Amino acid sequence: MTTPAVEVFAVPAVFEERESEIRSYCRAFPAVWTSARGAHLYAADGRAYVDFLAGAGALNYGHNHPALKAALVEYLAGDGVGHALDMHTTAKEAFLSAFVEDVLEPRGLDHKVQFTGPTGTNAVEAAFKVARKATGRSGVFAFMGGYHGHTLGSLAATANRYHRGAAGVDLGNVTFLPFPGGPTRDLDTLGYLRTILADSHSGVDLPAAVIVETVQAEGGVNVAPAEWLAGLAEICAEHGILLIVDEIQTGCGRTGPFLSFERAGIVPDVVVVSKSISGLGLPMALTLIRPEFDVWSPGEHTGTFRGNQLAFVTGTAALALWRSGEVQRTIERNTALISDILARDVVSLDERLELRGIGMLWGVDTARIDPTGVLAAAIGERCFADGLVIERVGRNDTVLKLLPPLTIDAFTLGEGLAILAAATSSCLPT
Numbered sequence: 001m002t003t004p005a006v007e008v009f010a011v012p013a014v015f016e017e018r019e020s021e022i023r024s025y026c027r028a029f030p031a032v033w034t035s036a037r038g039a040h041l042y043a044a045d046g047r048a049y050v051d052f053l054a055g056a057g058a059l060n061y062g063h064n065h066p067a068l069k070a071a072l073v074e075y076l077a078g079d080g081v082g083h084a085l086d087m088h089t090t091a092k093e094a095f096l097s098a099f100v101e102d103v104l105e106p107r108g109l110d111h112k113v114q115f116t117g118p119t120g121t122n123a124v125e126a127a128f129k130v131a132r133k134a135t136g137r138s139g140v141f142a143f144m145g146g147y148h149g150h151t152l153g154s155l156a157a158t159a160n161r162y163h164r165g166a167a168g169v170d171l172g173n174v175t176f177l178p179f180p181g182g183p184t185r186d187l188d189t190l191g192y193l194r195t196i197l198a199d200s201h202s203g204v205d206l207p208a209a210v211i212v213e214t215v216q217a218e219g220g221v222n223v224a225p226a227e228w229l230a231g232l233a234e235i236c237a238e239h240g241i242l243l244i245v246d247e248i249q250t251g252c253g254r255t256g257p258f259l260s261f262e263r264a265g266i267v268p269d270v271v272v273v274s275k276s277i278s279g280l281g282l283p284m285a286l287t288l289i290r291p292e293f294d295v296w297s298p299g300e301h302t303g304t305f306r307g308n309q310l311a312f313v314t315g316t317a318a319l320a321l322w323r324s325g326e327v328q329r330t331i332e333r334n335t336a337l338i339s340d341i342l343a344r345d346v347v348s349l350d351e352r353l354e355l356r357g358i359g360m361l362w363g364v365d366t367a368r369i370d371p372t373g374v375l376a377a378a379i380g381e382r383c384f385a386d387g388l389v390i391e392r393v394g395r396n397d398t399v400l401k402l403l404p405p406l407t408i409d410a411f412t413l414g415e416g417l418a419i420l421a422a423a424t425s426s427c428l429p430t
């Protein structure tokens, strides 16, 4: 494989000298960003990049969507409340009403909405705590390859050893099960679960909850079959185990429907949502809880930043876009485009390349050519040199993950895919 001639960026000294070694995305994409619009990021040197990272899923509507930006600017100009803990505000009322009307009621979901701390992991922590409180049990079943965040509770359910190793303490109370994708794809998890849960001598205690992603995004774009998800929900219901669906990356239209579990016809007990729920990339996270499991006492799980008023404003505007049907139409068109072009121009380059995905979440897996991830890294670097921001995920980061804004126009989508095809072609071993 060839090593791309990647430009060397002059990174301002303050980042290397004073920002913690923890920094990550800026190492893979070492530009200095100044502005962004739609599916484009603009660097300080004036170069435009097509953005297939989209804030790791926080920018389903692209950068600075005009309708969302206008709502925010109007709210700020009118001295709208900027911070209010979890007190009632008109901004929160509008968001909650729209969320109930546009997301929950049409799907027959009677879940209560908990506004947690601002980021995805906060919603997962709340989900685990409420499930433990509601059932009086401590264990959680999670899946190999799964990703749920980096605070201690959610990290315990995150499979990646590199991330787990940073915990500094034992991560307990979680049992990992094989996921129907990735290296464990052929194992019969549902059969195993049915057997061990029914067997009083299995030595496995009944857990409080099972947490699952319908598509493991960070885990390498592994799509769980709908019937498998339905089977899992059935087992949970049979044994009084709460089913938590992590919609943090798959939600808000990423896989087609607003919530990705819809394709399986299931109703989870708890759903966690974050990333694109505010539309504009502002932090907000929700834990949706079936009323019978909303066993919290007032203030038992609290925090200063549970009510991002600005996120409520842009989130309400984003739900209005969804209601108009405009976003769904674009997703349908883009889904057809992205899957067709990837199959025709990228995966056709080598029969060992594997394409996986659904809706607007796709992965090109290079592991069968190079399981070490060197090839995928070379392709990613070549893409960046040619003006495309694209992330790598999965075991050894062998999978190039495509996560463009759902609203990307067909021309820009084609442009990004052409860069990926050329980069793949130039980096493949001859």
Ligand code: PLP
Residues within 6 Å of the ligand: 056, 119, 120, 121, 122, 124, 147, 148, 149, 150, 213, 217, 218, 246, 247, 248, 249, 250, 274, 275
């Ligand atoms: N769950 C899933 C499926 C995610 O993809 C992520 C983040 O990528 C998280 C949880 C954690 O969210 P956050 O990084 O906002 O804490």
